[in-house]
Amino acid sequence: MSHTPLFEVSDLRVSFGRGAAAREAVRGLSLSLAAGEVLGIVGESGSGKSLAMLSALGLNPEGSEVRGSVRFQGREIAELPRAALQKIRGAQIGMVFQDPLSSLNPVMRVGAQIMEALYLHNPRLTRREAEERATELFERVAIAQARDRLRAFPHEFSGGMRQRVMIAMAIANTPALLIADEPTTALDVTVQAQIMEMLSDLQKRLNLGLVLITHDLGVLAGYADRVAVVYAGQVVEQAPVHALFARPAHPYTRGLMAASADLSQPGEALYSIPGTPPPAGPLPPGCPFAPRCDRAGAICRETPPPLRRAPDGAAEARCHFAWQDGECR
Amino acid sequence: MTGYILRRLLAMPFLILGIITLTFALTSVTRGDPLAGIISDRQMTNPEVVAAAKARWGLDKSLPERYVTYLGNLMSGDMGTSFITRRPVAQDVMARLPATLELVTAAMIFGAGAGITLGVVAAVWRNTIVDHLARLLALIGASIPVFWMGLALLYLFSVQWGVLPGPGRLDPRATTPPQVTGFMTLDTLIAGDLRLFGNALYHLLLPAGVLGWSVAGTISRLVRANMIEILHREFITTARAKGAGELRVVLRHALRNTLVPTLTVIGYSFAYLLTGAVLTETIFSWPGMGSYAVSAARGLDYPAIIGVTIVGGVIFLITNLVTDIAYVIANPRVRPG
Numbered sequence: 241m242s243h244t245p246l247f248e249v250s251d252l253r254v255s256f257g258r259g260a261a262a263r264e265a266v267r268g269l270s271l272s273l274a275a276g277e278v279l280g281i282v283g284e285s286g287s288g289k290s291l292a293m294l295s296a297l298g299l300n301p302e303g304s305e306v307r308g309s310v311r312f313q314g315r316e317i318a319e320l321p322r323a324a325l326q327k328i329r330g331a332q333i334g335m336v337f338q339d340p341l342s343s344l345n346p347v348m349r350v351g352a353q354i355m356e357a358l359y360l361h362n363p364r365l366t367r368r369e370a371e372e373r374a375t376e377l378f379e380r381v382a383i384a385q386a387r388d389r390l391r392a393f394p395h396e397f398s399g400g401m402r403q404r405v406m407i408a409m410a411i412a413n414t415p416a417l418l419i420a421d422e423p424t425t426a427l428d429v430t431v432q433a434q435i436m437e438m439l440s441d442l443q444k445r446l447n448l449g450l451v452l453i454t455h456d457l458g459v460l461a462g463y464a465d466r467v468a469v470v471y472a473g474q475v476v477e478q479a480p481v482h483a484l485f486a487r488p489a490h491p492y493t494r495g496l497m498a499a500s501a502d503l504s505q506p507g508e509a510l511y512s513i514p515g516t517p518p519p520a521g522p523l524p525p526g527c528p529f530a531p532r533c534d535r536a537g538a539i540c541r542e543t544p545p546p547l548r549r550a551p552d553g554a555a556e557a558r559c560h561f562a563w564q565d566g567e568c569r
Numbered sequence: 570m571t572g573y574i575l576r577r578l579l580a581m582p583f584l585i586l587g588i589i590t591l592t593f594a595l596t597s598v599t600r601g602d603p604l605a606g607i608i609s610d611r612q613m614t615n616p617e618v619v620a621a622a623k624a625r626w627g628l629d630k631s632l633p634e635r636y637v638t639y640l641g642n643l644m645s646g647d648m649g650t651s652f653i654t655r656r657p658v659a660q661d662v663m664a665r666l667p668a669t670l671e672l673v674t675a676a677m678i679f680g681a682g683a684g685i686t687l688g689v690v691a692a693v694w695r696n697t698i699v700d701h702l703a704r705l706l707a708l709i710g711a712s713i714p715v716f717w718m719g720l721a722l723l724y725l726f727s728v729q730w731g732v733l734p735g736p737g738r739l740d741p742r743a744t745t746p747p748q749v750t751g752f753m754t755l756d757t758l759i760a761g762d763l764r765l766f767g768n769a770l771y772h773l774l775l776p777a778g779v780l781g782w783s784v785a786g787t788i789s790r791l792v793r794a795n796m797i798e799i800l801h802r803e804f805i806t807t808a809r810a811k812g813a814g815e816l817r818v819v820l821r822h823a824l825r826n827t828l829v830p831t832l833t834v835i836g837y838s839f840a841y842l843l844t845g846a847v848l849t850e851t852i853f854s855w856p857g858m859g860s861y862a863v864s865a866a867r868g869l870d871y872p873a874i875i876g877v878t879i880v881g882g883v884i885f886l887i888t889n890l891v892t893d894i895a896y897v898i899a900n901p902r903v904r905p906g
Contacts, residue, residue: 335807346902361812
């Protein structure tokens with residue numbers, strides 16, 4: 241991957257409040273994604289993973305400030321004026337959110353919402369063309385009787401169907417990058433797999449760069465090429481998916497894996513990492529995970545860990561003991 | 570949808586009957602002798618005249634008898650005869666109703682328009698000077714009584730600065746167009762007289778503005794609160810993620826959702842405006858139901874009081890129905906099958 245990445249975030253910082261009272265929630269997050277690649281971002285709720293992705297596209301909440309560099313197709317977009325960013329959002333970068341019920345406008349017909357996405361980036365589209373295109377999109381996400389269903393309201397759909405509508409809307413203008421923020425979390429387990437299959441299928445067919453934000457490592461095992469583990473607003477480990485599962489380097493990653501439900505061993509209490517991620521604001525010196533880490537030594541509480549690279553060069557982790565056999569499992 | 574409207578319409582006669590009964594019951598417990606409005610004080614001492622007057626106006630009958638007679642007459646559109654004007658109440662009311670409806674409708678349009686605009690502006694620029702100004706305007710409208718505001722603005726704009734006309738529906742020298750709807754603005758248009766239409770609109774401006782301002786405050790506060798809440802919803806982020814600009818996000822996505830709960834309040838404020846019209850009409854010499862109601866109440870003119878109350882009640886019922894239907898149309902989630 242020596243050529244220009246499709247999407248590259250460097251040293252992204254998001255803070256709330258101003259001046260001395262500013263509290264950082266995303267603390268220098270960096271990651272990159274190649275065209276057609278699936279990057280999983282995993283972390284607990286409150287780790288800043290969603291906030292970071294929203295902020296990278298200028299969708300950060302009111303009262304927050306974003307710093308750092310965001311490059312899309314080689315072009316710096318973090319400093320772009322609002323109008324220029326609007327041309328990119330929805331056209332070259334699509335987004336899918338967690339809860340499709342609250343993410344769709346309740347008083348607009350779903351067809352109108354899809355057609356709006358089309359019109360916004362193709363102002364000269366006729367009504368007939370837009371309707372035609374919206375029908376195709378519905379068929380593409382496997383909504384039966386596509387043409388009739390365009391006239392329905394979001395509440396007339398099931399959760400899975402609503403998420404299909406969201407996905408159809410996100411890919412309406414055939415973007416190069418799709419950011420899916422916990423796309424299956426709010427859905428029934430049986431539907432989750434269908435939606436993931438469909439996303440993955442679309443990703444391959446449209447050669448989408450896909451950022452898949454989730455707190456479920458299990459989902460990533462099946463679909464991601466690479467995984468970035470986010471803790472306290474930083475990437476603490478980044479590795480190709482098979483390497484990560486074979487040899488997790490960061491204790492936090494191991495904790496997340498242990499916390500995933502393992503159905504092969506019924507009757508066993510589910511593991512959970514003690515404590516909670518740190519809130520926005522200043523961190524204690526040393527490793528932000530140290531207070532929750534069962535292997536933390538004196539150095540962890542004093543010196544922030546450097547980014548260490550795995551011997552094979554493919555993975556990196558922000559832990560003093562990463563890839564140091566003996567010290568760290 | 571049609572079934573829903575039909576059910577609501579079927580309930581209307583019963584509600585109207587309820588209003589009539591209640592009005593009758595209320596007038597029977599009011600103190601004061603209606604005869605005082607019919608015959609002079611001197612005649613009151615003459616038992617023969619009193620008895621004759623009582624018989625003439627049906628006041629010698631018992632309340633239930635009067636009630637039944639009234640209902641029977643009402644079926645044929647007869648609301649009795651006013652003690653004061655000595656004309657049929659139905660005729661009086663119909664002559665004055667359009668002026669009131671015109672005033673209240675104009676006030677409603679102004680109040681809702683200004684209220685929604687102020688609310689949206691205040692929500693979008695919340696906690697800025699714009700928001701504070703909008704709050705001040707809303708507070709003034711909601712807390713200063715209509716009669717005081719009416720007098721003060723009439724004095725300033727008409728007497729002092731001469732930029733707005735004085736009381737009345739038209740310039741005193743203008744010839745009134747033939748009455749078709751009773752709405753001066755519509756009648757002048759039907760007559761094809763644009764200058765007269767402008768004059769009618771000009772005269773409507775201040776009374777409707779004063780009256781409308783009284784509800785604009787409430788509406789704007791509600792719109793502001795709803796709007797802020799809606800602007801934090803996820804579908805707003807979706808709209809932005811689609812590439813929609815802020816103006817579009819506010820007007821097309823947020824406002825439409827804000828209007829759903831606001832509609833109900835706008836509907837109810839129509840009733841509030843009908844009440845407020847009484848005072849406004851008195852100040853602006855507006856020949857509507859309000860001034861008629863005031864003189865009827867002063868003279869204990871029972872037929873007129875009851876007539877005005879029933880008509881007011883029916884208008885209220887119709888407004889409610891229209892509001893509920895509008896709510897269902899605006900909010901697809903409650904649309905009945």
